Amino acid sequence: MRPLSLPAARRRAADVLRRVTLPSPWSLEDFISGIAAARGRPIVVEPATMSHHAVRATALWVAQPELDLIVVDDTASELYCENATLHELAHMLLGHEGLPVPQQAGAPAQPTEPTRVLHRRHHTDQRELEAETLAYAIWRAAGRRRALTTAHTGSNRLLTSAFEFPGKAHR
Ligand SMILES: [Zn+2]
Numbered sequence: 495m496r497p498l499s500l501p502a503a504r505r506r507a508a509d510v511l512r513r514v515t516l517p518s519p520w521s522l523e524d525f526i527s528g529i530a531a532a533r534g535r536p537i538v539v540e541p542a543t544m545s546h547h548a549v550r551a552t553a554l555w556v557a558q559p560e561l562d563l564i565v566v567d568d569t570a571s572e573l574y575c576e577n578a579t580l581h582e583l584a585h586m587l588l589g590h591e592g593l594p595v596p597q598q599a600g601a602p603a604q605p606t607e608p609t610r611v612l613h614r615r616h617h618t619d620q621r622e623l624e625a626e627t628l629a630y631a632i633w634r635a636a637g638r639r640r641a642l643t644t645a646h647t648g649s650n651r652l653l654t655s656a657f658e659f660p661g662k663a664h665r
Pocket of ligand 1: 581585613617621622625
């Protein structure tokens with residue numbers, strides 16, 4: 495397996511960021527709508543209780559035949575849910591593949607395994623690094639378009655720590 499490359503992940507994130515349109519003012523819903531329109535497939539975000547004992551919010555992208563389903567952990571705060579959703583959207587924007595539909599036909603995505611384990615098994619670590627780097631880049635760019643609310647003020651440090659890779663990957 496090739497070693498992880500943060501510079502490569504940053505280059506890919508910058509490339510994608512140049513070609514996506516970020517809503518101004520920032521709106522996650524509008525951002526999702528834009529990506530769905532560009533992909534020509536609906537994106538449905540479905541809250542579900544996935545991680546009673548997980549430290550961080552998780553989400554999962556399940557590629558269904560007619561739509562892309564993002565299952566997001568509803569036990570997390572709104573900001574963490576947004577981060578987890580951005581991570582899954584980043585996988586889409588990077589051209590990665592979603593998890594295939596679970597075996598039981600028609601069954602909603604209810605992962606019995608910890609989501610991150612499922613996720614990791616599906617994507618290589620380099621793809622995880624790319625997705626997290628891009629999610630962070632989108633979040634930072636979106637922040638400039640966010641109305642400065644009291645909820646946002648002072649939360650930067652906290653939310654930055656919600657991203658798995660950029661904070662830990664010191665040069
Ligand atoms: Zn991922």
